[in-house]
Amino acid sequence: MRLGSMHFGVNYTPSRGWLxxxxxxxxxxxxxxxxxxxxxxxxxxxxFPLWPVFQPNRTLVRPRAVEQLAAVVDAAAERGLDVGVDGLQGHLSSFDFLPSWTTTWHRRNIFTDPDVVRAQAHYLSVLAAALADRPNFLGMTVGNEINQFSGAPHPDPDRIDAGQAGRWLRRMLAACEEAAPGRMHLHASYDAAWYDGTHPFTPAHSARLGAATAVHSWVFNGTAQRYGPHGAATERHAAYLVELSKAWAEDASRPVWLQEVGAPAPHIPPGRAAAFTEATVRNVLDCPDVWGVTWWCSHDVDRSLADFPELEYGLGLLTNDRRVKPAGEAMALLVREFRQGGLPSPEPRRTALAVDAGDVWEAPFRSVCRPGGAVFEAWMRIASAGGRPAVVLEQHADDAGHLAARGITEVLRAEQVP
Known part of the structure; x- marks a missing residue:
């Protein structure tokens, strides 16, 4: 398990039958x-183990499914690949995968019902314990963007507040750590956690709970629509999220994992996918403390499978018959360049943009950070002019110790950026 260097990987979507x-x-x-x-x-x-397949009953985690997961991890080890495992799937590519014991006649809140929470913790601990002795097992991610179940636009959300979200996350992460101590256990949210002040999963949850901060960068969130496929803001969106996440981190050197990023058509036209891939990754590699970049996804979705949103079918670095696509070639070239020392380690970012999102844990005014918001626009203006802006909370803008730990020597407010 390589934890001390830059990592390049991919979210594994099997070429036959998808997940x-x-x-x-x-x-x-x-x-x-x-x-x-x-x-x-x-x-x-x-x-991505599918939660209903692995835990079809609240008191049953299928041993055969766990054995198959271990077989994937072992096969990856034979090819020099480390493996991170997401537990509660949860939500993937527009589909929800909830076990029947949480829905319809058994409908209950997946974040607060005591029996459900106990079963989730048990499930995560079973998976983590089964892999704990594998050297190439990185650790557990609690679930893939499971925060989307907690509010709009989900059609049937499990409503909670920020305090309840934090308690649930701590319980799940503790289960993973107890079963596989010392691994990189974390959780992952889609970008409502960073941009929506009403969302119960918050920036502080992402940046302070777990062993690393995960960010998922998707430019179909309004970024590509507003700034265009060639726009500097579109190509820098992932780097912006990496830097934004650091504002809420208590540890100045906390690792940030760009755990999902992709080139969704038609927002990024297929002919531009390779250029977008290269620009996005190069911009992220200029951010200090990045643990790794994990592209979405490995293989295209087979067209014989129905009802995926159109953009989901072509996100792979490889086709579903395993041919390398232009984006895959671009990623391979970047990896080779980095391994050969052609991409230097980034220097600290000396200028920071202050963000006033209100209370640190609830961040009710975080919408200033979203595409089109004052902080987003100011950050992009600085970056487009050749600057390398960081982000700092307004609460820390005059904290000399905090700024020094991050190498920040100048703090600007959005209104000061012309």
Missing amino acids: HHWLDFDPDEVRADLDSIAALGLDHIRV
């Missing part, structure tokens, strides 16, 4: 997929 492959598990197909991933020079994958 439904757990229902027809074929180790030979998995090995072939992993061969095609390793050939790009990548060093890790992120894998």
Whole structure:
């Protein structure tokens, strides 16, 4: 398990059957997929057990499913790939995967119902314990953007407040740590956590709970629509999220994992996917304390599978018959350049933009950070002019110790940026 260097990886979407492959598990197909991933020079994958498949009953975690997960981790090890495992899937590519014991006649809040929470913690601990002795096991992510179940625009949300979200996250992370001590256990939210002041999962949850901060950068969130596929803000959105996340971190050197980023068509036209990939990754590599970049996703979704949003079918670095696409070639070239020392380590960012989002834990005014918001616009103006802005909370803007720990020598407010 490599924790001390820059990491390049991919979210593993199997070429045959997408993530439904757990229902027809074929180790030979998995090995072939992993061969095609390793050939790009990548060093890790992120894998997604489907929660209803692995825990179909509240008191049953299927041993055979856990064995298959371990087989994927072992096959990855044979190819020099580390593995991060997401537990509660949860939500993937517009589909919800909730077990039947949480829905309809058994409908209950997945964040607050005591029986559900106890079962979730048990499930995560079973997966983590099964992998704890594998050297290439990175750790557990609690779930993939499971925060989307907690509010709009979900059609049937499990309503909670920020305090309840924090208690749930701490319980899940503790279960992972107890089962596999010392691994990189964390959680992942989609960007409402950073941009929506009414959302119960907050920036502080992401930046202060768990072993690292995960950010998911998707420019179909209004960024590409507002600034265009060639726009500087579109190509810098991922780097902006990385730097924004650091404003809420208590540890000045806390690692940030760009855990999802992709080139969604038509927001990024297919002919521009390679250029967008290169620009996005280069901008992120200029941010200090980045643990790694994990592209979404490995293989395209097979067109024989129905009802995915159109943009989901073509996000892979490889086709679903394992041919490398232009974005995959761009990623492979960047990895090679980095490994050969062609991309230097980033210097500290001396100028910081202050953000006043209100209370540190609830951040009710965080909408100033979203695309089109005052902080977002000011950060992009500085970056587009050749600057390298960081972000600091208004609460820390005059804290000499905090600023020194991050190497910040100048703090600006949005209204000071012409």
